[in-house]
Amino acid sequence: DAGITQSPRHKVTETGTPVTLRCHQTENHRYMYWYRQDPGHGLRLIHYSYGVKDTDKGEVSDGYSVSRSKTEDFLLTLESATSSQTSVYFCAISDPGQGTYEQYFGPGTRLTVT
Amino acid sequence: GIQVEQSPPDLILQEGANSTLRCNFSDSVNNLQWFHQNPWGQLINLFYIPSGTKQNGRLSATTVATERYSLLYISSSQTTDSGVYFCAVGLNTGGFKTIFGAGTRLFVKA
Numbered sequence: 001d002a003g004i005t006q007s008p009r010h011k012v013t014e015t016g017t018p019v020t021l022r023c024h025q026t027e028n029h030r031y032m033y034w035y036r037q038d039p040g041h042g043l044r045l046i047h048y049s050y051g052v053k054d055t056d057k058g059e060v061s062d063g064y065s066v067s068r069s070k071t072e073d074f075l076l077t078l079e080s081a082t083s084s085q086t087s088v089y090f091c092a093i094s095d096p097g098q099g100t101y102e103q104y105f106g107p108g109t110r111l112t113v114t
Numbered sequence: 115g116i117q118v119e120q121s122p123p124d125l126i127l128q129e130g131a132n133s134t135l136r137c138n139f140s141d142s143v144n145n146l147q148w149f150h151q152n153p154w155g156q157l158i159n160l161f162y163i164p165s166g167t168k169q170n171g172r173l174s175a176t177t178v179a180t181e182r183y184s185l186l187y188i189s190s191s192q193t194t195d196s197g198v199y200f201c202a203v204g205l206n207t208g209g210f211k212t213i214f215g216a217g218t219r220l221f222v223k224a
Contacts, residue, residue: 033212035214040216041216042200042214042215042216042217043200043202043214044214045211045212045213048211058211059115059211059213088155090157100145100162101144101145101162101204102145102147102159102162103147103159103202103212104159105149105156105157107155107156108155108156108157
């Protein structure tokens with residue numbers, strides 16, 4: 001299994017509070033991604049990173065920001081959490097430099113905003 | 115934007131039966147993956163298959179990129195095959211923007 005961990009694994013927070021989720025990889029993969037999974041929607045891309053300090057938006061980026069100061073860590077921040085951001089968040093990694101865009105996923109973080 | 119449609123949305127099988135899951139996509143893609151999400155929520159890589167055919171045990175997959183579809187075959191299904199199967203495609207504009215289908219929920223009865 002790819003070495004991807006996410007923390008925390010579960011979190012309950014109140015509306016309006018800031019929240020940061022962490023994704024950590026030990027594979028030295030260049031690309032990292034944050035997705036959210038909601039019933040009926042599959043997974044949707046929030047933001048992705050193609051290198052240290054290089055990030056771009058996905059299809060559902062409003063209300064989220066990301067940072068990547070080291071190859072191994074990709075942080076997702078909800079500046080002011082809302083109930084609509086209650087979801088399961090998955091991190092993924094890939095390394096196109098190896099000739100494939102195959103993505104590997106972490107275990108997920110279940111976030112509840114009350 | 116690109117549309118990814120999976121069918122059927124739900125499938126119930128008796129253990130030992132075979133099935134075919136389909137993924138249609140509306141535009142050219144440069145990569146395609148199949149995942150299995152088990153009942154504990156873990157996403158498991160099944161196939162990375164932008165084109166052609168691959169087999170892994172009881173599972174096989176075929177992607178016909180020119181006709182914009184991919185098929186996942188499950189033979190001799192087992193209860194452990196239960197879960198949700200996702201197709202995900204990567205767009206030709208860079209390859210790292212990935213769009214997931216809504217999934218096929220499979221339940222295999224003993």
